[in-house]
Amino acid sequence: MSESYLEIERHRAAIARIDISRPVRLAIESALINQETTFFDYGCGYGGDVQRVANLGYTSTGWDPYYYPDASIIAADVVNLGYVLNVIEDPQERRESLIKAWELTRKVLIVAAQILINAPSKTQLAYSDGIVTRRNTFQKYYEQEELKSYIDEVLNVDAVPVALGVYFVFRDETEKENYKAIRFFSRSSTPRIRIPSKRFEDYQELLAPLMAFFTKRGRLPVKGELSNEQELLSEFGNFRRAFSVVLQATDEAEWDAIAYRRSLDIQVYLALTHFEQRPSWHKLAPEMRHDIKAFFGSYEEACAVADQKLFSLGQPRVVQTACEKSKIGKHTRGALYVHVSALAEIDALLRIYEGCASRTIGRVDGATLIKYCTDKPQICYLFYPDFDTDPHPALKASIIIDFLTLKITHRDYQTRANPPILHRKETFVTPNYPYYEEFAKLTQQEQQLGLLKQKSDIGTREGWEKCLAAHGVEIRRHQVYQVEDGRR
Structure with a gap:
């Protein structure tokens, strides 16, 4: 069939x-x-x-050429071009749509498109640089990297990967670097009194x-960073004296641990900027510059420490x-399996190693476990949506x-009659995980x-069910119960 005779029905892709x-x-x-930004959905x-x-x-406002053609096309702080590029069959029009969306953007452009993670079906009809679906849409x-290269080339930018097929494009370089750094921040709890x-x-x-402030940044503030600075300084003279009162009532080692984790966060972030054009000192957010001075003394030293860790990953x-x-x-x-909630707690080398994967695909939305393969250069993201409840x-x-x-390879296990299952769930998480004790008690019973x-024998659902039946037990709500004779 000639391409000229195909009439693509784009609106059916909505x-x-x-x-x-x-x-x-x-x-x-x-x-x-x-609350302070405006949102516009271009192709809503x-x-x-x-x-x-x-x-x-x-x-929030939006426009669509088919469903809302009379709506106004207006500039906004955040513009969404969500799954639009992949349904436009004309390469030139596709390019123009991306440029137009960027022109409307004051702060951040969201670009999302379908990503090829497995081989396409050979039965689909090739058309232009894509395929025609059964719904007569294009x-x-x-590929993940292909999408970034396309956005970067058309807009002359450095798009930030957020998730598979999702990129953020920032107008302001400092805001971009701040967003990238925050993704590697570990969360700390304020030490107890x-x-x-x-x-x-x-x-x-x-x-x-x-x-x-110290819980968040791992350091004392500098002038202008604290909301009640004037009142605090008038009472104590300086931040260090004020914090000495805090140390009288708390464990200093806990504050030191927060500072150490924060310094590691910065090392992870800086190590991964090595793959791109590392931002200049002045393009870092002021808070980040103060962090680096506090922990490393200079930007050069911080980068050197981060690069040393990154380069060591290439050693056997x-x-x-x-x-x-x-x-x-x-x-x-x-392999080593780690729950995503524990990622910030593991060795900085492993955080950087995982970052080498997520720097190209962003965070894998919805993943439960990260599998570090020790016998081959691979990282796997595993999805167990019922991890907490099952x-x-x-x-x-x-x-x-x-x-x-x-x-990038995707495997779907949902239709498998006998999928792999997990045991000893407490081993994947840290002791401060909300359900750690519940998981551990179940393992002890088992x-x-x-x-x-x-x-x-018990690594699959069927194998586990046979094991339970052989022992005459069942599990309900993380508790093992004997099965009554009449129910066996």
């Missing part, structure tokens, strides 16, 4: 969503869309994102912002050794990234009953 689309949700979660389809963003109390499937003192109690309310067995030494995660013969959750999907080829002895 998706009727029941929730905010993933690209827009990621922008909201990153606080890029907030049915307008679902426009309405739901407005329902959150944000200023789809251009990009352990030794109440009269002096601390008298000033606790005044000292609270200082404690919150470094990743394997780091995995073997890790006190966090579940160890197997060929005592032995089944694997729903995986995404594998090969460091040698940068190939060990006492001998349920976990035959490791090779």
